């Protein structure tokens with residue numbers, strides 16, 4: 375489906391490069407992809423490494439792309455849409471616009487894009503850079519099934535995706551999977567610290583922790599059983615895992631962790647209001 379479309383990326387940074395690499399790997403010709411990034415070094419890198427057409431500012435050809443992906447930082451988003459707007463097609467159904475900018479709400483994006491309704495808000499995460507991203511997608515009611523399928527395919531070029539209902543649920547996605555890689559890194563750091571305190575090297579601790587996360591996540595992803603069942607199965611009464619989990623429960627780790635994600639969602643909502651004011 376994607377190989378018949380043209381793409382325009384506004385912003386040529388990390389997330390755009392990951393998505394472009396994913397699209398090309400899935401058969402989209404590099405010649406069908408245009409990127410706009412103000413920095414000549416970025417343009418050169420994109421043209422050299424990915425073979426795409428790179429320019430410093432949007433033009434009519436860029437604005438006519440079937441799918442536009444807005445991949446600038448949230449603070450740059452409003453200015454970037456202002457530069458883009460004059461180059462968007464005035465008549466007809468226009469293009470599908472997908473934003474990956476954290477914290478930019480659908481209604482603000484639509485407003486800044488002159489009231490367009492073929493818009494999607496995507497919340498990817500950093501494992502997208504390794505092709506193992508998890509992206510939450512939301513759109514205004516009425517987005518066609520075809521546009522949803524295109525947005526899903528773009529997100530799936532760098533991993534998996536899930537559709538959710540509007541900006542509030544994107545704040546929840548942000549709190550779980552968007553910020554989630556940092557939580558995993560935090561736990562890996564803690565396991566690494568414990569490893570060194572227990573007499574292993576930092577490197578051994580890192581390998582043990584990283585592979586344990588990878589293995590457990592793979593097992594959980596492949597198993598049809600609830601994660602709680604998988605946990606209970608490795609927690610024999612009186613054993614080592616039981617000792618660790620009892621200690622975690624006594625410290626209120628699960629409750630604190632859940633509270634942390636509520637804090638992330640609340641901050642996401644605040645940021646949406648800040649970026650979208652006026």
Ligand SMILES: NC(=O)c1ccc[n+]([C@@H]2O[C@H](COP(=O)([O-])OP(=O)(O)OC[C@H]3O[C@@H](n4cnc5c(N)ncnc54)[C@H](OP(=O)(O)O)[C@@H]3O)[C@@H](O)[C@H]2O)c1
Nearest residue numbers: 385386387388389445446447448454474475476498499500
């Ligand atoms: N990286 C992630 O894992 C991740 C995860 C979830 C969401 N996101 C979202 O994805 C978006 C991009 O993130 P990123 O990590 O890819 O950032 P990034 O590497 O900083 O990329 C943004 C790029 O856009 C360029 N730019 C700035 N203003 C522009 C304009 N007016 N027109 C065109 N290009 C412009 C920037 O140039 P300068 O460097 O010169 O400013 C930069 O090269 C952000 O909104 C972020 O919230 C990223």
